[in-house]
Amino acid sequence: MSFTLDARIPSGPLENKWDKAKFDFKLVNPSNKRKYNIICVGTGLAGGAAAASLGELGYNVKAFCYQDSPRRAHSIAAQGGINAAKNYQNDGDSVQRLFYDTIKGGDFRAREANVYRLAQVSVNIIDQCVAQGVPFAREYGGTLANRSFGGAQVSRTFYARGQTGQQLLLGAYQALERQIDAGSVKMYSRHEMLDLIVIDGRARGIVVRDMVTGQLDVHIADAVILATGGYGNVFYLSTNAKGCNTTAIWRAHKKGAGFANPCFTQIHPTCIPVSGDYQSKLTLMSESLRNDGRIWVPLKQGDTRTADQIPEAERDYYLERMYPAYGNLAPRDISSRAAKRVCDEGRGVGTSGRGVYLDFAESIGRLGQVAIEQRYGNLFEMYERITGENPYKVPMRIYPASHYTMGGLWVDYHLQSTIPGLFVLGEANFSDHGANRLGASALMQGLADGYFVIPFTMGNYLAQVKPGGVDENHPACAAAKREVEERTKTFLGINGKKTVDEFHRELGQVIWDECGMGRNAKGLDHALARIPEIREEFWKNVKVPGSGNELNQELEKVGRVADFLELGELLVRDARVREESCGAHFREEYQTPEGEALRDDQNFCHSAVWEYTGDNQEPVLHKEALTFDNVHLQQRNYK
Amino acid sequence: MRLTLNIWRQKSANEPGKMVKYDVPGVSEHMSFLEMLDVLNQRLIKQGDDPVVFEHDCREGICGCCGFMIDGVPHGPQRGTTVCQLHMRYFKDGDELYLEPFRAEAFPVVKDLLIDRSAFDRIIAAGGYVSVNTGSPQDANSLPIMKQCADMSMDAASCIGCGACVAACPNASAMLFVSAKISHLGLLPQGQPERDRRALRMLAQLQEEAFGACTNYGECEAACPKGIKLENIARMNRDYLKAALSYREEASAGGAA
Amino acid sequence: MSSVAVPSGFGRTAALFNSVVGKKIVMAVTGVILFGFVTVHMIGNLQIFLGPDRINAYGKFLQENVELLWPARIILLTSVALHILAAWQLTMLNNFKARPVAYVKKAALVSTYAARTMVWSGPIVGFFIVYHILHFTTMHAYPGVAPDDVYNKVIYGFQRQPAAAIFYMVANILLATHLYHGVWSLFQTLGVNHPRYTPWIKTGSKLFGFVIGMGNCSIPLAVLLKVLPRTL
Structure with a gap:
């Protein structure tokens, strides 16, 4: 099996492409829509919005999520906000500027047409969410409030306190529940997708495990949507929810979907530092804090004084010093690397020495504690609960952590993967953020894909296929189910000495050390040798208690970690062959004299799309060349 | 330790x-x-x-x-x-x-410690939404909303649906959860057209699910990790009373009769 | 389609009473009536401290205005009946069934003693009302032969049976706690809750419960302590 990459970008000028595509799309007659079945895996912003919108259109939708309710998808944890080119602040924003900021923020490694469409529909998202009753922050005049975010010089971020993701997700969830009540969507909570079923070259169904009874079921449809989020948990410690996993997209990859740019993983600059080896996850402090907080470390190495004892003259506000134009609002990859650098220099703070201060003293002095409380009250409380320190009095300590994955399954302009009928939305795909995502753009992309792209492109796909044609009795279904059964049996039969978490930690440590904020050939080669070793031991020595026909959280985890162990290798391999630095992918060999990412547009102006060729076989690399007709390729400069 | x-x-x-x-x-x-x-x-x-x-x-x-x-x-x-x-x-x-x-x-x-809270989803499905299809609604700023209303709505909307209110209530009542959603939407202009219907349907579903009644202990408010207030239950009661008293059957299609 | 139909047509009034919030509203509205009654009842009875003439005249006034007395009695009895019926149904049909497996350990965070004992103070007060009617209205439970005038009827009633006086006081203390939770609660049930006023409502209901409790207890107490002398 092999694929060719056709991005199916409509012809014509950039700003007319989406309109042209929408006009060219074939349509499904309203009375025929109910004859089509669509499976949607994942119910976060992208999946929830897609399932609800497709249900509204009249398709039969089956939605799946591993949580106990669609309202719990990890989109809920996004704090800061959502970007939209509304230009309500009259500060020079436009669709063109949001497009440009996103392309530039992604260090020119995203597809122009997709990003432009994202910027175009961003304005509809805000309208749609307000109509649903999302309680965005407002000004006294009753209009919507905006804040600014990293990587932008305009205020275009809409927010609902520090719970923007929650409120947007609840909007999508409520729309979804409305369709469930109307009967157009059937919801399967606590169901985990364990394999994709491909029949005659088309994605036709999935194998799911009922996580309460352990029963395996096959569901068949005319098209499958994966909106299952990113693979940031490959690092073990990340800001992702514990359940976030790569299984759905990895299984699809193994069935023929190309995996694009797996090495583009974002490290978020503002997380609460690790406190001990029992640490189960890292907690993000919204990037919006950088609006009013100043980041600094002591000038001297190994300074053990407390923050209040260090006089102003002995502090290094390193972001303000290095990037005066953007200062503390420099993009995420740049801020993260800068934090790593000062900690590597021995100027980190906290007991571990892996931390920098995020100081609000100046803002509290200027605006008063009440203003700061109104803006960030819940974040400050959260910080205090976790660390036991009061950030109104002592500066927060923060450190970067794995947060988001720009890479994912390759999709064309229609959001279809290399498997016809398999659509991939949101963080699970690779489409819009290039090598680095700007703050408040993930929510925008998830909702754009779910509300405003897939309803059109799905119709176009379905209009060209006959509904039905295969059922659960097809031999491919039985084969897929048997494969999953075998795998479960194998896991339960190993009965080794190490727990699933131990293997996951080990893998995460290798990837964090060798393929985290800074990467080099030597380290990557080491990781490429080490990961297969861990994987080998895993299959011999992992211990999974209990049985397959009950609620078994260890069994759920072991399957996910098995997939991370394969994906991890691909991630490192991708980082190894991309011999340039771009965005979040920082190869230490390729940097400017000032230590900034040095792109190689001659050789690497492409998306790397990997094709799976078999277990323990080298995957095949395909390249989708990126052409920039509307922006000028330039060195990113945030000074 | x-x-x-x-x-x-x-x-x-x-x-x-x-x-x-x-x-x-x-x-x-x-x-x-x-x-x-x-x-x-x-x-x-x-x-x-x-x-x-x-x-x-x-x-x-x-x-x-x-x-x-x-x-x-x-x-x-x-x-x-x-x-x-x-x-x-x-x-x-x-x-x-x-x-x-x-x-x-x-x-x-x-x-063990894991429970089935799908009753909450069914209550939301009964009316915890604004019935608006995906499409092209009016510009977001064409609907000014008083800041205080938006803030109070946000307070109510911050409910995470964990079920602590039910767990804390001596009657295992879910009124705080239901009232949070009714308040979130009821405090916004977008929620007005369905306000009566929402109160009637969500409360009917609440009863279907075998939750108890509210006897105003206040335990739910104290246990809520997100600080949802009892005031929301009063608002829900108000909405319900108005809806129950003013309810009239939907006119049948045609209009001429 | 939807699993929840909006109640319609003729069943609507019944639906109000079928819903848990509707029942609470019925309890709140009847609560207002009963709350008015206990206030007037207490003020009327406290006239006993103004001497036999005043209280006897008050009794006579009530007896002679049958056209006022009976409608009032019917409204009150209906209110009591609805109040009890709603409470009984909510407790038995909803609340007791809502948690079939009890906690091994359960803490009370903020609920008041008054709130937690409503389910007991209610029935005891209800029993007291029946006894009180049999005691002083229909006289079936009156000890011995009753004097003709209201003033001495009360004094003999308690003095011949000090246990009755003590039960009156216990029941009225429970009534006080019932009112303390009940009064603020009825505001909440009827939808009145505002951060500015609710603290006052809570303080007011505490005060109200205290005044009614003390006022009502003062009569049997005064009789037992012989502060009120017999005049026959």
Whole structure:
């Protein structure tokens, strides 16, 4: 099996492409829509919005999520906000500027047409969410409030306190529940997708495990949507929810979907530092804090004084010093690397020495504690609960952590993967953020894909296929189910000495050390040798208690970690062959004299799309060349 | 520090459960409560025992997955905190704690500390939304909303659906949950067209699900990790009363009659 | 389609009473009536401290205005009946069934003693009302032969049976706690809750419960302590 990459970008000028595509799309007659079945895996912003919108259109939708309710998808944890080119602040924003900021923020490694469409529909998202009753922050005049975010010089971020993701997700969830009540969507909570079923070259169904009874079921449809989020948990410690996993997209990859740019993983600059080896996850402090907080470390190495004892003259506000134009609002990859650098220099703070201060003293002095409380009250409380320190009095300590994955399954302009009928939305795909995502753009992309792209492109796909044609009795279904059964049996039969978490930690440590904020050939080669070793031991020595026909959280985890162990290798391999630095992918060999990412547009102006060729076989690399007709390729400069 | 935990163990919904005592040494004050249970579970797995099942996901207090009773209090002793954000510095060496699932007829135990809260989804499906299809609504700023209304709506909307209110209520009532959604939407102009219908349908579904009635104890408000106020229940009662008294049957199609 | 139909047509009035919030509203509205009654009843009875003439005249006034007395009695009895019926149904049909497996350990965070004992103070007060009617209205439970005038009827009633006086006081203390939770609660049920006023409502209901409790207890207490002398 092999694929060719056709991005199916409509012809014509950039700003007319989406309109042209929408006009060219074939349509499904309203009375025929109910004859089509669509499976949607994942119910976060992208999946929830897609399932609800497709249900509204009249398709039969089956939605799946591993949580106990669609309202719990990890989109809920996004704090800061959502970007939209509304230009309500009259500060020079436009669709063109949001497009440009996103392309530039992604260090020119995203597809122009997709990003432009994202910027175009961003304005509809805000309208749609307000109509649903999302309680965005407002000004006294009753209009919507905006804040600014990293990587932008305009205020275009809409927010609902520090719970923007929650409120947007609840909007999508409520729309979804409305369709469930109307009967157009059937919801399967606590169901985990364990394999994709491909029949005659088309994605036709999935194998799911009922996580309460352990029963395996096959569901068949005319098209499958994966909106299952990113693979940031490959690092073990990340800001992702514990359940976030790569299984759905990895299984699809193994069935023929190309995996694009797996090495583009974002490290978020503002997380609460690790406190001990029992640490189960890292907690993000919204990037919006950088609006009013100043980041600094002591000038001297190994300074053990407390923050209040260090006089102003002995502090290094390193972001303000290095990037005066953007200062503390420099993009995420740049801020993260800068934090790593000062900690590597021995100027980190906290007991571990892996931390920098995020100081609000100046803002509290200027605006008063009440203003700061109104803006960030819940974040400050959260910080205090976790660390036991009061950030109104002592500066927060923060450190970067794995947060988001720009890479994912390759999709064309229609959001279809290399498997016809398999659509991939949101963080699970690779489409819009290039090598680095700007703050408040993930929510925008998830909702754009779910509300405003897939309803059109799905119709176009379905209009060209006959509904039905295969059922659960097809031999491919039985084969897929048997494969999953075998795998479960194998896991339960190993009965080794190490727990699933131990293997996951080990893998995460290798990837964090060798393929985290800074990467080099030597380290990557080491990781490429080490990961297969861990994987080998895993299959011999992992211990999974209990049985397959009950609620078994260890069994759920072991399957996910098995997939991370394969994906991890691909991630490192991708980082190894991309011999340039771009965005979040920082190869230490390729940097400017000032230590900034040095792109190689001659050789690497492409998306790397990997094709799976078999277990323990080298995957095949395909390249989708990126052409920039509307922006000028330039060195990113945030000074 | 060293703790003694009495944990409710129940293999499945149909089997009876019981309290089992565990000794947990080596607890660091920087651990979260769930990390402390992780440590216990790692030990149980290595011993060949069944680990304790508890629901959790984001571990940053927003997804609403986690939650069980610690010494008879949902999410434990720290106010305004989900159990995933509760840290062990809140406890002291030698403490003996009782961990139980949230208990209610409407929240059957699935396993150990993990319960089925799908009743909440069905209540939302009965009317906890604004009926607007995806499309091209009016410009977001064409609908000015008083800042205070937006803020109060946001207060109510911050409910995470964890079920602590039900767990804390001596009547296992879900009024705080339902009223939070009714307030979130009822305080906004977008929620007005369906306000009556929402109150009637959501409360009818609440009753279907075998939650108890509100007797104004206030335990729910105290236990809520997100600080949802009893004021919302009063607003819901108001909405219900108005809806029940002013309700008239939908006119049949045609209009001429 | 939807699993929840909006109640329609003729069943609507019944639906109000079928819903848990509707029942609470019925309890709140009847609560207002009963709350008015206990206030007037207490003020009327406290006239006993103004001497036999005043209280006897008050009794006579009530007896002679049958056209006022009976409608009032019917409204009150209906209110009591509805109040009890709603409470009984909510408790038995909803609340007791909502948590079939009890907690091994359960803490009370903020609920008041008054709130937690409503389910007991209610029935005891209800029993007291029946006894009180049999005691002083229909006289079936009156000890011995009653004097003709209201003033001495009360004094003999308690002096011949000090246990009755003590039961009156216990029941009225429970009534006080019932009112304390009940009065603020009825505001909440009827939808009145505002951060500015609710603290006052709570303080007011505490005060109200205290005044009614003390006022009503003062009569049997005064009789037992012989502060009120017999005049026959």
